[in-house]
Amino acid sequence: MNIVPKVLVTKIGLDGHDRGSRVVAAHLRDAGMEVIYTPPWQAIDAVVKLAIEEDVDVIGISSLATDHRIVPKLLRALKEAGLDGVAVIVGGIVPDADEAMLIEAGVARVFHPGSSLDDIAEYIRSIVPALRRVRSIDWKEEADA
């Protein structure tokens, strides 16, 4: 079965530099994925709402000016909303110590400057089947309850 990954590409926090998020979003779209793209400065609640409404597989957060420091808040909000089976990946300038903190908090992967767009697309394709399995189990349980 040909799975079309659904990806939300966004920025949270204060920074507005969107070259990275625009280039990545365009590439994923051209690579055959369904991409939901937002302008910068999204509130965490808004990202959670969008992820639920659009039933995305992956949330890609672009961070160039320390906004990654609030990604753990996004992960907590996703958890509180019951969103299992959605992976959060981060791309941008993330110091090594902060990368460890993000992975610990539940970020699936951090892509640093110089990452190849194809590598990002390939990684997303590789994780989506497992994410879908998790999400369909959740729905089944909901239906049973």
Add this chain to the structure above:
Amino acid sequence: MNKPLDPATLSPAVTGERWRREYAEQIGDDRASENRSGIAIKALYTNDDWNASRYDADLGYPGQEPYTRGIYATMHRGRTWTQRQLIGLGTPAEYNARLRSLIEHGATAISLIPCNSVFRGYDMDEVDAELLGTCGVVVNSADHMDTCLDGVDIARMSCAMNDPSPFTLLAFLLAVAKRRGVPFASITGTSNQSDYLSHYVANHMFFRIALPGARRILADHIDFCTRNVPRWNPMSVVGQHMQQAGATPAQAMAFTLATALQNADDCVARGMDPKTFLPRFTFFFDISVSFFEEVAKFRAARRLWPRLLRERYGVDDPKSLRFKFHAQTSGVDLTRQQPLNNIARVTVQAMAGIFGGLQSLHTDAYDEVLSCPTEFGARIAVSTQNILREEAHLTDVIDPLGGSYYVETLTGQMEDEILRNLATVQDAGGMYAAVESGLVQRLIGESARRFQAKVESGEETIVGVNAYRVDETANDRPAVQGVDDDAVRGHLAAFAAWKAARSQVAVTKALDDLARAANAPRANVFEHVVVAAEAGCTHGEICATLRRELGFGHVQAMV
């Protein structure tokens, strides 16, 4: 005995033909090359491309029109360039300590970059505390500015502030000047990044006010400064944001000139005389590692600007016609891989800016791609400038690349390419209309993608990224500098206490007056921002009032 050479075999026609033949035989499969602006680059440039018969028309002399060789007679041999390193991290007290140390070490100019919360129009208690002070100093009030500049003689130091609309940092500075009895007329410096259009187009570091409001506040700001702070440069037209966002060097220059013309038109439309404000227009550009292209970009624009001004506004005084610019080495060119290589990149970028004839330079720290730069990284960046000036003697000769067949040809071609892009914007109704419609954003996005595709395909080499890679671990990367969370917490607590203790009556009155001014088309909004700053209003309060009265702004979502 040597046979004398037959002069016929030395004629350019003969040797040129011979060179072409030998080149074709030896090069084999020649690579097609074009620069970032899309101009085809040849293997050799000769006097068929450019020659000295065009000297007077194309070049002339430094400080003389057409200004190709520089805007001042002495250029870097005279007063070199200003070393204006951006600083800003943490709290006002931390900033002040770093600033005083820089002044002790010979700094003659002040720069201040505020926290992203300030760019975005919020006070520190309105945003996530994790984001405070990580990329700039948290300045929310005149008191904070007073602390930033404690012990600093603001009557004698030029202050460059990264101070986007509504220019509250300048308002805070003026409030401090008033407290200290320093007349506005002795305040010097620049509202860096006062250009709202580049914020809308490229980096989106603005306070979410709608375009018409931002347009008006800028004109009010220029008008106010022209009348009251005559040595201040209120207009810094920014190409740097657009080139960092992906515009080619020629596009970035064209869009910047279009922005400058738009802002000048707006000032004229409100009745200002071009001669009063054009001398205070300055520019701010990016310098990529594409060396000759950047040199040509700056030389072409310096020649173009006076021509555009003469045609449009009929001005002819040198103060208006001189194309003054600050430039910053490109952060986008820097790599996380093998980060020390960035020192070499910054050196080449800085050389391009110096040969391009800049007035002021910020060299990036090699570690800015890892985090906010460390003091160690910043020191190397400053040393790079000192080495280029005093060891490599780059300032001994004015415009040393002038007259090169390649550089002159490329300068002409860049000028054509800039004019072509400028015409695209002007045909769309000028920069304001082209930004409103999203045209400029789309063009920049396309260029960013085209460049990235070249990197992905390997057509554009980036050492350590798509070529010459080595395995690296975290241990190979230099340590980064974090924020002192305790200091930020203390700053937050003090801010809350100060806010509770100030005169609420004065604050409310000033904000009401500001709101009224925003709704009175003939009032000067910035004048009321200055009054509000003096009355103890905060940055966030001023921005919120203007957002409410002048409308909320959005970024267009565009892939």
